[in-house]
Amino acid sequence: MTAWALSLVVISAFIHATWNFLAKKSSGGTAFVWLYMLVSAVIYSPLIVIVILWTDVRLGWLELGLIFASAVLHILYAVTLQKGYQIGDFSLIYPIARGIGPMLIAVTAFFLLGEELGQLGWIGILFIVFSVFIFTGGLRIIREKNVLPAILYGLLIGCMIAGYSLLDKYIVSVTIIHPVLLSYGSIVGQVILLTPFAKKHWQEVRHDWKQLKLETIGVGILNPLAYILILIAMVTTPVSYVSPVRELSILIGAILGVVFFKENFGRQRIIAATIMVIGVIAVAIS
Structure with a gap:
């Protein structure tokens, strides 16, 4: 990975951690x-014109x-993410x-695909699995009913992240669609797909805009920006390199959740996040 691509990913x-914190x-x-x-569609419209x-x-x-398929995967991810955040801790x-x-x-x-993972890669996977065990508080998952749904949401969201990452890597590197065009097309597709829901729940939309205006604008700006930087990096860099390095956000997110939301098991989750980052890097090196 070049220094330019690395800087974009970092x-x-x-x-990414910041907009998820706002969400x-x-x-x-x-x-x-x-x-x-x-908000994203409006703010980034001049960029797409350029x-x-x-x-x-x-x-x-x-x-x-392909852009429509990307929009569907991203909208499933976004809606599921918000649902997960409503029931579980951010740092989990x-x-x-x-x-x-x-x-x-x-x-x-x-x-x-028959790609070799290597011994270090499998060790990295064990690190990730072990870190998830630490995140849950070990065996406390058996005792606390509210932890299991949050973990399941985290696993489901992770599956969606893998899905759209692989699809979007194919789109920008094989079909040569410009990263900004892919990101903006996906955003517009999501707005169109969710408009019937918005019209049906217009009072909820008005309430959220009135009460959550700063968060809405913040996520609207930062969400596409984070992913556009990733798509640009993926044009010349394998997704198996880009995806692990960007997970530096894991540690950042855990710290944000502990510091600002005062979530339980703070030190434990920061340690778990560190172990997970090591595991992800090991997979990337492998």
């Missing part, structure tokens, strides 16, 4: 997702279909979701 990790703080649902997607004017944009049915769900994604990518590549 900056993205800080931005958790909002405690919003699907209406909140529609609002911040609409891309269209200064690059050779060619969109056929295949490209439009966020690290699990972000750690499981790269592991699934590595395992999928091993079994389906």
Whole structure:
């Protein structure tokens, strides 16, 4: 990975943890997702105009279909993420979701694509699994009913992260769709898909905009920015390198949850996040 790509991924990790922190703080649902997607579509519209004017944009049915598929995966991820944040701790769900994604990518590549993972890679996977065990508080999962749903949401979100990461890597590197165009097209697709829900729950939309305006604008700006930086890095860098390095956000997210939300098991979760980052890096090196 070049120094340029590495810097993009590290900056993205800080931005990603920040917008997830704002999303958790909002405690919003699907209406909140529609609002911040609409904000993103408006704010980034000048950027997409520049891309269209200064690059050779060619969109056929295949490209439009792939962008639509990306939008569907991203909207499932966004809605599920907000639901998870409504029922579970940020310092629990966020690290699990972000750690499981790269592991699934590595395992999928091993079994389906025949890529060698190596001994270090399997050790890294064991580190990730062990860190998840620490995140849950060990065997306390058996005693506390509210922990298991949060863990399941974290695992489900991690599966979605792996899914859209693999698809979007294919789109930007094989079909040569510009990263900004892919990101913006996905955002517009999500706004369109969620508009019927927004119209049906307009009072909820108005309430969220009135009460969560700062969080909405913050996520609307930072969410696409974090992913655009990742897509740019993935144009020339394998997803198996990019995905693990960006999970530096795991440790950042755990610290934010403990410091600002005063969530339980603070030191334990920071230690678990550190172990998970080591595991993810081991998978990447392998």
